[in-house]
Amino acid sequence: xxxxxxxxxxxxxxxxxxxxxxxxxxxxxxxxxxxxxxxxxxxxxxxxxxxxxxxxxxxxxxxxxxxxxxxxxxxxxxxxxxxxxxxxxxxxxxxxxxxxxxxxxxxxxxxxxxxxxxxxxxxxxxxxxxxxxxxxxxxxxxxxxxxxxxxxxxxxxxxxxxxxxxxxxxxxxxxxxxxxxxxxxxxxxxxxxxxxxxxxxxxxxxxxxxxxxxxxxxxxxxxxxxxxxxxxxxxxxxxxxxxxxxxxxxxxxxxxxxxxxxxxxxxxxxxxxxxxxxxxxxxxxxxxxxxxxxxxxxxxxxxxxxxxxxxxxxxxxxxxxxxxxxxxxxxxxxxxxxxxxxxxxxxxxxxxxxxxxxxxxxxxxxxxxxxxxxxxxxxxxxxxxxxxxxxxxxxxxxxxxxxxxxxxxxxxxxxxxxxxxxxxxxxxxxxxxxxxxxxxxxxxxxxxxxxxxxxxxxxxxxxxxxxxxxxxxxxxxxxxxxxxxxxxxxxxxxxxxxxxxxxxxxxxxxxxxxxxxxxxxxxxxxxxxxxxxxxxxxxxxxxxxxxxxxxxxxxxxx
Numbered sequence: 001x002x003x004x005x006x007x008x009x010x011x012x013x014x015x016x017x018x019x020x021x022x023x024x025x026x027x028x029x030x031x032x033x034x035x036x037x038x039x040x041x042x043x044x045x046x047x048x049x050x051x052x053x054x055x056x057x058x059x060x061x062x063x064x065x066x067x068x069x070x071x072x073x074x075x076x077x078x079x080x081x082x083x084x085x086x087x088x089x090x091x092x093x094x095x096x097x098x099x100x101x102x103x104x105x106x107x108x109x110x111x112x113x114x115x116x117x118x119x120x121x122x123x124x125x126x127x128x129x130x131x132x133x134x135x136x137x138x139x140x141x142x143x144x145x146x147x148x149x150x151x152x153x154x155x156x157x158x159x160x161x162x163x164x165x166x167x168x169x170x171x172x173x174x175x176x177x178x179x180x181x182x183x184x185x186x187x188x189x190x191x192x193x194x195x196x197x198x199x200x201x202x203x204x205x206x207x208x209x210x211x212x213x214x215x216x217x218x219x220x221x222x223x224x225x226x227x228x229x230x231x232x233x234x235x236x237x238x239x240x241x242x243x244x245x246x247x248x249x250x251x252x253x254x255x256x257x258x259x260x261x262x263x264x265x266x267x268x269x270x271x272x273x274x275x276x277x278x279x280x281x282x283x284x285x286x287x288x289x290x291x292x293x294x295x296x297x298x299x300x301x302x303x304x305x306x307x308x309x310x311x312x313x314x315x316x317x318x319x320x321x322x323x324x325x326x327x328x329x330x331x332x333x334x335x336x337x338x339x340x341x342x343x344x345x346x347x348x349x350x351x352x353x354x355x356x357x358x359x360x361x362x363x364x365x366x367x368x369x370x371x372x373x374x375x376x377x378x379x380x381x382x383x384x385x386x387x388x389x390x391x392x393x394x395x396x397x398x399x400x401x402x403x404x405x406x407x408x409x410x411x412x413x414x415x416x417x418x419x420x421x422x423x424x425x426x427x428x429x430x431x432x433x434x435x436x437x438x439x440x441x442x443x444x445x446x447x448x449x450x451x452x453x454x455x456x457x458x459x460x461x462x463x464x465x466x467x468x469x470x471x472x473x474x475x476x477x478x479x480x481x482x483x484x485x486x487x488x489x490x491x492x493x494x495x496x497x498x499x500x501x502x503x504x505x506x507x508x509x510x511x512x513x514x515x516x517x518x519x520x521x522x523x524x525x526x527x528x529x530x531x532x533x534x535x536x537x538x539x540x541x542x543x544x545x546x547x548x549x550x551x552x553x554x555x556x557x558x
Contacts, residue, residue: 061274064283070269071107071287076294077348078210078341079155080259082316083411084295085302088233090242094256095295098461099288103260105458106425107284108448109432110267115276115445115526116435121264121428122363123524127439128431132503135368137431139499140424142360146389147417147495148258149349150396153180154410156345158314162322162338170315173400173409180397187350188390192381209344213317213337214298220324221301229327233303257418257465259295264428271526276446313410317341357385367511369502374512392495403479411473412484416491419469422462423496429459443527 062070084091113124121141126134157179161169169175225231233239273279302316305323312319318338325333361382364374375384396413403409432448432455448454472484479487 062269062272064273064279065286067269067273067280067283068286068290071263071283072290072294073211074265075103075260075262075287076210076214076291077259078214078298078317079152079345080256081295081299081302082311083313083414084256085299085306085316086308086311087242088303088308089235089239089300091299091303092240092296093242095292095299098256098260098465099292101457101461102257102425102465103263103288103291104284105429105454105461106260106263107267107287108281109429109451109455109458110264111270111276111280111284111446112444112448112451113428113432113435114264114267115270116442117524118526119362119524120359121424122359124431124435125427127524128434129427131366131368132500133427135363135503136496136499137424137427138359138363140420140427140496142356142385143392143495144261144417144421144424145352145356146392147396147413147420147491149184149353149393150180150399151410151413151417152345152349153183154400154413155314156183156342156349158312159318159338159342159345161315162318163335163342165335167315167318167322170312170318173403176400176409177397180400181394183346183349184353184393184397185390187346187353188386190350191353192377192383192386193379209340209342209347211294213321213341213344214294216337217298217301217317217320220321221297221304224301224304224324224327231304232307233300235304257422257462258414260291261421264425270446280446353386357382357389361385365511365513365517367506367508368499370510371512374510412479412487415469415488416495419466419488419492420496422466422469425462426459426466429455429462433459442525445527 084094087094114120117123117127120138122134122138124134125137154176157176158170160179161167161175225235270276270280273283298317302311302320306316306319310319318334318341321337322331322334325331325337360369361374361376363369364385369385373384373388375382377383399409399412403412433452435442436451470485470488472479472481
């Protein structure tokens with residue numbers, strides 16, 4: 001083998017050889033280093049990769065404000081405002097209390113879990129209590145979303161009734177059920193085809209269908225009051241405390257749990273911050289303030305313009321715009337804004353229709369659901385789970401036909417979804433407390449201060465709200481005080497019980513993972529200990545559990 005000089009030829013373009021005689025690129029053939037030339041690095045002292053190493057760029061992090069705004073977009077929704085608007089200024093209390101005792105604990109606890117373990121609530125509950133409980137948790141997160149679809153589309157149906165100028169349809173159960181079925185199954189067909197049109201425009205729909213109407217309500221409400229128009233709700237300071245007429249008078253607070261739901265999904269972005277320990281609490285503080293503004297001010301604007309006796313839980317926002325526009329002689333604005341609200345809500349349905357079921361599919365492929373429910377089509381969409389999802393939505397839509405009072409059907413569905421989701425949240429809070437005790441050495445990029453207190457408050461409020469979900473709200477008819485909790489309880493059992501049945505009947509042949517998927521399932525730590533290193537109090541992972549124990553990806557006995 002001939003040897004070549006390792007000295008560059010004239011012009012600096014000659015061949016370079018490594019110690020083993022193979023060719024190596026010269027400096028002229030390598031892209032400029034992103035951190036500057038040797039001796040003039042940015043930041044100073046950065047050594048950088050060797051010549052020929054893959055090019056890298058400076059690390060980018062999500063800022064405190066960016067994460068706060070992302071949280072607002074994900075959590076804030078106009079759907080829950082009309083129900084709380086009946087309390088006028090009392091809505092301030094009904095929004096602030098759940099934010100303090102539920103929204104903030106959920107965000108802080110989920111951030112620690114998300115920066116310690118990958119895989120979301122399935123992994124968190126499995127690591128703490130075993131695979132059966134983990135499966136129940138991810139099932140509940142999915143099934144509550146299935147119950148949520150009819151409530152969101154019922155909200156769309158009410159907006160569309162203002163677009164076609166027939167507001168009476170909003171209280172027509174058959175009309176609402178038909179709209180739910182048409183829009184839901186249409187969205188499902190789009191999803192099954194692998195289409196991502198609405199996913200691309202979802203953020204813009206959120207801006208024009210949620211944030212813009214919210215801002216308009218705030219501005220219109222301010223103009224209404226400053227011009228001396230009559231307020232339909234008392235504005236004295238004492239009105240901030242909701243009137244007490246018994247437990248049923250505050251049951252609508254349960255709907256606020258769903259208004260704040262989803263923080264556990266967004267907490268994963270704490271990993272994208274430069275200093276999660278300092279930055280994440282600040283972003284949550286900013287997001288909480290903004291979310292409260294988005295919720296409270298438009299709610300007050302609704303209660304100022306619309307008489308309490310006319311407010312409905314699905315059409316209150318549209319009635320407020322109608323009052324404003326009719327008063328100012330621009331009635332054509334009502335159907336236009338109502339269409340924007342409907343499109344924004346519809347985009348959220350299409351965007352979310354496949355998302356939660358992907359998490360269930362990932363758990364199902366470990367052998368927790370039969371192969372038929374793991375089936376995917378050519379586009380890779382989980383057709384088996386979406387089929388079951390569609391059947392459940394269809395049955396729930398019939399509630400609007402069977403229950404004469406559309407508001408009662410709507411609130412019943414909200415309570416069902418809230419009850420299912422609250423069980424999942426109780427498991428999440430309990431898992432966080434247990435993992436602090438059983439796996440203290442797992443590295444968490446963010447650690448919740450006073451974990452027992454924070455998670456304990458969230459757990460206690462979730463338990464109280466769960467009980468309230470079975471009490472019929474005051475002012476709603478169609479189901480008796482005995483029949484209402486029976487219907488909610490029956491749906492919770494029927495929809496929340498299947499994971500226990502599937503777990504008991506599971507077979508080894510249900511596990512359809514590839515070798516690569518098995519390795520991914522078994523690796524759950526966000527910051528695993530270096531290979532060969534021993535656990536330390538500084539945050540290394542403890543020794544891996546044995547077969548059948550939490551964290552292995554294999555069936556556990558718990």
